[in-house]
Amino acid sequence: AQTVTQSQPEMSVQEAETVTLSCTYDTSENNYYLFWYKQPPSRQMILVIRQEAYKQQNATENRFSVNFQKAAKSFSLKISDSQLGDTAMYFCAFMNLNYGQNFVFGPGTRLSVLP
Amino acid sequence: EAQVTQNPRYLITVTGKKLTVTCSQNMNHEYMSWYRQDPGLGLRQIYYSMNVEVTDKGDVPEGYKVSRKEKRNFPLILESPSPNQTSLYFCASSPGTANSPLHFGNGTRLTVT
Numbered sequence: 001a002q003t004v005t006q007s008q009p010e011m012s013v014q015e016a017e018t019v020t021l022s023c024t025y026d027t028s029e030n031n032y033y034l035f036w037y038k039q040p041p042s043r044q045m046i047l048v049i050r051q052e053a054y055k056q057q058n059a060t061e062n063r064f065s066v067n068f069q070k071a072a073k074s075f076s077l078k079i080s081d082s083q084l085g086d087t088a089m090y091f092c093a094f095m096n097l098n099y100g101q102n103f104v105f106g107p108g109t110r111l112s113v114l115p
Numbered sequence: 116e117a118q119v120t121q122n123p124r125y126l127i128t129v130t131g132k133k134l135t136v137t138c139s140q141n142m143n144h145e146y147m148s149w150y151r152q153d154p155g156l157g158l159r160q161i162y163y164s165m166n167v168e169v170t171d172k173g174d175v176p177e178g179y180k181v182s183r184k185e186k187r188n189f190p191l192i193l194e195s196p197s198p199n200q201t202s203l204y205f206c207a208s209s210p211g212t213a214n215s216p217l218h219f220g221n222g223t224r225l226t227v228t
Contacts, residue, residue, distance in 0.1 A: 004157070033214050045205060045219035052214055091157055102173060103207075103217055105150075105157035 002027045004106035012112040021077045023092030032096040034075045039089040121206045121220030136191045138206030146211035147189040152203040196227040
């Protein structure tokens with residue numbers, strides 16, 4: 001079974017600073033996909049960034065980037081120049097097409113950006 | 116506007132009273148699924164559907180039913196709700212291809228007393 005672990009239940013960061021959220025996963029598969037979703041207080045689930053396991057290059061989306069370490073099964077999210085609007089719950093998710101496209105989510109990290 | 120529409124947003128009911136949460140998507144997506152979100156557990160899959168008339172159990176299917184009679188609709192049915200089904204529920208859809216993210220509805224907060 002695939003599992004996703006987010007070891008930081010809560011984090012805080014000062015506005016304009018950089019923060020890194022950690023995520024590790026367990027799988028025996030070689031081809032899979034990883035995602036970070038953001039859930040602000042409105043409870044909407046918003047895609048932040050995605051990564052294909054076969055790509056060595058780390059994905060980047062504006063202020064968001066990942067550090068994907070396939071051998072270590074690690075997929076951390078870095079938020080640069082943190083903004084108040086980044087305050088949210090962040091979920092790491094794993095998906096493999098061999099499992100009915102079941103997205104396996106981690107327990108989440110609650111991030112607070114402080115003014 | 117491409118979206119997943121989920122209703123109602125809030126629902127309070129009593130133990131044993133059957134209820135249905137509706138979900139509809141307008142993106143012609145093949146794949147639809149239901150998740151429940153509980154503190155400290157993240158989102159867990161209840162049921163999913165790869166296409167019309169094709170449904171399968173996720174990780175926590177007990178106490179739930181689904182149907183997929185049309186491509187756009189995927190209702191979640193609780194025949195006899197119990198307090199342990201109090202949770203935040205999300206419907207999601209995707210094209211079902213590699214690297215496709217899930218598109219989520221706005222969630223339904225269910226309270227069973």
